[in-house]
Amino acid sequence: MVAKKGAIQAHHFAHHSARDGSSCSSAGETALHKFAKKVLDQRLEIALPELYVSSDDDRELVVSAMTLGFDRATLELRSGPIVPDVVLELSDRRLLVEFKVTHSCE
Numbered sequence: 001m002v003a004k005k006g007a008i009q010a011h012h013f014a015h016h017s018a019r020d021g022s023s024c025s026s027a028g029e030t031a032l033h034k035f036a037k038k039v040l041d042q043r044l045e046i047a048l049p050e051l052y053v054s055s056d057d058d059r060e061l062v063v064s065a066m067t068l069g070f071d072r073a074t075l076e077l078r079s080g081p082i083v084p085d086v087v088l089e090l091s092d093r094r095l096l097v098e099f100k101v102t103h104s105c106e
Contacts, residue, residue, distance in 0.1 A: 033085070036099045040086050041073045046097070070095070 005011050040046065051063040070088040077087045084096035 030101050033099055033101045036101075037075055037085050040088070040097065041075055044071070044073055044088070045069045046088070046095075068095075 002014050003011070004014050045067055047067045048063065048065065050061060050065045053060050053062050068090075070090045072089050074087045074089075076083055076085065079087065079096060082096070085099050086097040088095040088097060
């Protein structure tokens with residue numbers, strides 16, 4: 001990483017660039033992102049928090065907190081035009097998972 005101090009942008013760190021202009025090979029995916037995919041692939045379960053829907057004075061529990069287990073996981077499997085980080089499968093059902101570390105995907 002290289003410290004950047006400029007008059008236009010706030011102080012920050014950037015990936016070091018090679019002389020040809022290319023950045024480090026892991027610039028597109030952080031260590032935390034890779035670790036999350038590895039853990040999900042190995043554990044085959046995901047914990048979901050409670051989900052409430054609120055409107056004015058009304059608040060209703062839509063989903064209770066739970067841990068869901070899966071039969072298998074596949075990393076970076078193309079599904080049409082998208083490539084989710086992990087595809088979890090349970091019987092004939094699939095859950096596409098995308099981890100957000102700092103930037104959302106389109």
